[in-house]
Amino acid sequence: xxxxxxxxxxxxxxxxIQQADLVVGIxxxxxxxxxxxxxxxxxxxxxxxxxxxxAVLINSDGGSTDGTQEMVKRVQIEDFKxxxxxxxxxxxxxIVTPYHGIPGKGSAFKMIFAGATSxxxxxxxxxxxxxxxxxxxxxxxxxxxxxxxxxDYVAPLYARHKFDGTITxxxxxxxxxxxxxxxxxxxxGGDFGFSGNLAQHYLxxxxxxxxxxxxxxxxxxxxxxxxxGYRVCQSYLGAKxxxxxxxxxxxxxxxxxxxxxxxxxxxxxxxLWKDVKESQSVPTFGFHYEVGLEPIAxxxxxxxxxxxxxxxxxxxxxxxALSPExxxxxxxxxxxxxxxxxxxxxxxxxxxxxxAVAYHKGFVHRDHLLRSMIPLYLGKVASFVKExxxxxxSEVEERIEHLCKTFEEMKPYLIERWGEG
Amino acid sequence: xxEVWKVAVIESFNKFxxxxxxxxxxxxxxITILILGWVIAWFVKTIVFLFLKAIQFDKISERWxxxxxxAQRGITYSxxxxxxxxxxxxxxxxxxxxxxxxxxxxxxQQAISQFFNYLPHLFAALILLVIGYLIAIFLGxxxxxxxxxxxMESAKWMARSVRWFIIILxxxxxxxxxxxxxxxxxxxxxxxxxxxxxxxxxxxxxGGKDLAKDFLERHYKRKEKEEGTRDDLSHL
Numbered sequence: 001x002x003x004x005x006x007x008x009x010x011x012x013x014x015x016x017i018q019q020a021d022l023v024v025g026i027x028x029x030x031x032x033x034x035x036x037x038x039x040x041x042x043x044x045x046x047x048x049x050x051x052x053x054x055a056v057l058i059n060s061d062g063g064s065t066d067g068t069q070e071m072v073k074r075v076q077i078e079d080f081k082x083x084x085x086x087x088x089x090x091x092x093x094x095i096v097t098p099y100h101g102i103p104g105k106g107s108a109f110k111m112i113f114a115g116a117t118s119x120x121x122x123x124x125x126x127x128x129x130x131x132x133x134x135x136x137x138x139x140x141x142x143x144x145x146x147x148x149x150x151x152d153y154v155a156p157l158y159a160r161h162k163f164d165g166t167i168t169x170x171x172x173x174x175x176x177x178x179x180x181x182x183x184x185x186x187x188x189g190g191d192f193g194f195s196g197n198l199a200q201h202y203l204x205x206x207x208x209x210x211x212x213x214x215x216x217x218x219x220x221x222x223x224x225x226x227x228x229g230y231r232v233c234q235s236y237l238g239a240k241x242x243x244x245x246x247x248x249x250x251x252x253x254x255x256x257x258x259x260x261x262x263x264x265x266x267x268x269x270x271x272l273w274k275d276v277k278e279s280q281s282v283p284t285f286g287f288h289y290e291v292g293l294e295p296i297a298x299x300x301x302x303x304x305x306x307x308x309x310x311x312x313x314x315x316x317x318x319x320x321a322l323s324p325e326x327x328x329x330x331x332x333x334x335x336x337x338x339x340x341x342x343x344x345x346x347x348x349x350x351x352x353x354x355x356a357v358a359y360h361k362g363f364v365h366r367d368h369l370l371r372s373m374i375p376l377y378l379g380k381v382a383s384f385v386k387e388x389x390x391x392x393x394s395e396v397e398e399r400i401e402h403l404c405k406t407f408e409e410m411k412p413y414l415i416e417r418w419g420e421g
Numbered sequence: 422x423x424e425v426w427k428v429a430v431i432e433s434f435n436k437f438x439x440x441x442x443x444x445x446x447x448x449x450x451x452i453t454i455l456i457l458g459w460v461i462a463w464f465v466k467t468i469v470f471l472f473l474k475a476i477q478f479d480k481i482s483e484r485w486x487x488x489x490x491x492a493q494r495g496i497t498y499s500x501x502x503x504x505x506x507x508x509x510x511x512x513x514x515x516x517x518x519x520x521x522x523x524x525x526x527x528x529x530q531q532a533i534s535q536f537f538n539y540l541p542h543l544f545a546a547l548i549l550l551v552i553g554y555l556i557a558i559f560l561g562x563x564x565x566x567x568x569x570x571x572x573m574e575s576a577k578w579m580a581r582s583v584r585w586f587i588i589i590l591x592x593x594x595x596x597x598x599x600x601x602x603x604x605x606x607x608x609x610x611x612x613x614x615x616x617x618x619x620x621x622x623x624x625x626x627x628g629g630k631d632l633a634k635d636f637l638e639r640h641y642k643r644k645e646k647e648e649g650t651r652d653d654l655s656h657l
Contacts, residue, residue: 167657188657215657252570254657306572313569313577317562320483362480365559371566 006098010111011118013095020093020119021053022046022143023199025112027105028129029062032071034243035129039075042127045139047077047088050147056093058115059129060108068129069096104214109202109221116199123147125154125193133241134191141235141286142193152230154193155184155222157284158240159291162388162396163298166381167258169400171352172219175262178407179273180226183281184234188218188258191237198230215254216261223262227269236286255377256370263359274415279408303382304341308334310375317372321358326350333379343383345406351376352407353414360418444524451520458516466509473501485555546595553591557584 024042028035039057046055059072073096095115101107109126116124123146127134145151168188176187194202202221207213212220225232266273311334319327329347336342351373358369388396473479482488482500491500498506522533561584568576593610597603 165657190657218657258657302572306570309569309572309574309576313565317566362477362484365484365562368562368566371570374570 006100010095010097010115013097014115014118017056017093017095017119019054020056020121021123022050022055022147023058023112023116023119023121023124023196024055024139024143025058025060025109025115025124025126026072026129027060027062027108027112027126028064028068028072029103029108030064030066030068031129031243032064032066032068034132035059035068036071036075038127038129038131038134039072040077041134041136042139043075043077043092045136046092048136049140050143051088052090053147054090054093055088056095056115056119056121058112059094059096060099060111061096062103062108063098069098072096101208102213104217106211106213106215106217106220107208109217110208110213113199113203116196117203121196121199123193123195124199125191127191128242130243131191131240132243133239135238138191138237141237142191145233145235145283145285146193146195149233150231151193151233151283152195152198153222153225153232154285155232155234155282156186156189156191156240157234157236157286158186158189159238159289160240161294161296162391162393163296163385166384167255167377170348170377170380170384170403171259172262173400174349174404174407175352176219176223176226177279177404178411179266179276180223180269181276181279182226182232183279183404184222184226184232186234187222189240190218191240192218192221193235194221194225195230198225201228210264211257211260215257216264219258219261220265223265223269227265227272233283233285236284236288238289239291252371252374255374256367259373260359260366260370263356266356267360270418274418279404298385300382300385301338303378304338306375307379307382310372310379314372314375317364317368318376320363321354321369322351323354326354330376341383341386343380345403346410348380348403349406349410350413353410353417356414357417357420447524450523454520454523455516458512458519462509462512462516465512466505469508470501470505473504478504485558487555542599546598549591549595549598553587553594557587557591560584560587 024046026035026038026042031038039059042057046053046057057072059069061069061072073094097111099108099111101110112124112126123143125139125142127138127142142154142156145154165186168186172188173185177183202224205224207220210216222232224230311330315327315331318330322330326347329344330351333341333343333347355369355373358364359366363369364372384399388399391399478501479488479499487500491498491503518533518536521529561580564583565576565580568579573579589610593606596606
């Protein structure tokens with residue numbers, strides 16, 4: 001379907017519905033295996049917790065060829081009594097539409113923001129289409145703080161395996177916290193709640209040709225909400241279990257798009273983050289409980305080998321971003337045996353800050369700079385896994401807390417280097 | 422006798438004076454061209470320098486590896502400074518040639534005409550060399566990073582090979598464009614490049630057939646093995 005035709009069909013569907021109180025968006029691409037469960041959970045959640053509200057479900061699809069769109073149209077809950085939910089006063093409407101633009105999650109979200117704005121929705125939520133662990137309660141936890149408590153943005157809080165979310169734990173969470181002063185634990189969680197006003201604000205931003213249109217959307221939404229003074233909270237959703245996929249396949253683009261978004265946002269909000277001195281916790285909703293998580297396999301030797309290869313071959317690029325002492329420090333840890341291998345926290349923080357400065361000042365071509373960071377990241381992850389192999393989830397959380405404090409303590413180093421001629 | 426001598430001297434003097442009078446405007450034209458050329462050159466140099474500073478050309482050059490290239494050759498001037506001076510000297514050179522041309526000396530006219538015909542080729546060759554170098558640096562760096570991220574031990578070797586191949590290709594193209602030993606250049610490049618490819622093919626396919634077999638076996642076995650032992654980490 002051409003862009004014009006899609007737009008017309010989307011506008012027609014919006015016109016037919018006219019107005020909605022709640023909008024739940026589901027971006028998708030070839031998720032026929034899981035999207036049926038996600039749609040059922042969303043419909044049940046809306047019926048159970050918001051039976052009187054006018055609700056619309058928008059599926060923004062990236063051109064699936066496996067019948068994802070047909071599945072969304074087909075899925076219904078015939079008898080709400082079977083899942084102990086009230087029958088909604090207004091039928092839950094569905095809009096299934098392909099999106100155009102750069103292929104990626106961000107472009108799909110843009111369509112959802114457009115729908116929410118046109119329908120003048122009060123509260124919205126977006127959930128991933130490959131979720132296996134979503135329950136109707138997620139809808140309540142993401143929407144109620146906005147619909148009834150006056151918040152503008154709800155970030156998710158999950159129970160995750162101690163080694164999951166390594167980009168979040170080692171870069172995005174500590175950086176967001178140190179820079180903008182809000183302790184949002186999962187800034188790139190993927191499932192969010194936001195107000196209609198915020199959706200409208202997102203839609204008016206000129207970012208849809210950048211990495212924000214891809215994996216950068218999550219950190220962009222969270223940062224914008226925090227930095228522009230919207231009321232932010234988080235909701236505990238329980239375990240997050242995705243559909244099985246190859247986790248290594250997307251690391252390169254995933255890493256560069258997320259990190260480039262973090263670094264680009266630093267340029268946009270430079271006056272703001274320079275003035276933030278300490279971080280504060282944000283209100284948290286939901287009932288916290290422990291969940292059993294499946295063990296995950298990690299190939300430490302391969303990660304350490306990749307780090308060593310990086311030190312051997314990529315130093316000529318890194319040296320443009322790092323100070324000579326940092327480069328020397330990296331060389332010395334690359335010579336450690338696998339058993340003794342350890343990546344000190346101070347060194348990691350210094351590297352992340354040095355690369356932020358190099359990105360800002362354009363010392364190296366930006367894409368090359370970010371892609372060259374991957375061996376460093378793998379070295380840090382390997383060290384983190386090694387150090388925490390026998391630790392409990394709460395002990396690991398303490399170590400992440402310590403890393404965050406190191407990021408906050410070393411912020412003057414970042415400010416000093418950022419300002420250097 | 423004295424009268425004849427007098428007439429001869431005066432005539433000769435008049436002729437000389439006539440020539441001087443004819444030549445003088447040309448000389449003045451040359452001096453004017455030189456002064457104007459120098460002023461224009463100075464003006465262009467300043468404008469180009471300010472423009473390059475405004476677009477942060479030095480930073481861009483650093484990113485592309487030009488600054489490093491100059492530093493390695495002992496050149497301490499900034500790229501913006503060097504490029505603006507390049508424009509200055511090009512204008513000065515053109516001015517000098519135009520000045521000499523203004524004298525209307527028959528011997529120099531043809532040489533100058535040939536020089537101006539050749540000038541576009543010289544510029545084209547220079548542009549080919551600069552673009553070739555920039556592409557070589559960019560692609561070399563991109564290949565190096567991709568190969569390291571794919572955990573290839575020979576990453577540096579691959580990156581260097583690509584870099585040198587592009588540099589040699591751009592030099593070949595530049596020399597061909599200048600018309601310097603065209604046939605020799607094309608033949609030398611074809612023989613060298615063809616030779617390298619043939620040598621690699623023979624070495625790998627014949628001399629190293631066991632190595633090739635071993636490599637392919639290990640590659641596929643490793644791939645199969647990796648599929649069974651992949652990391653389960655979710656990075657986001």
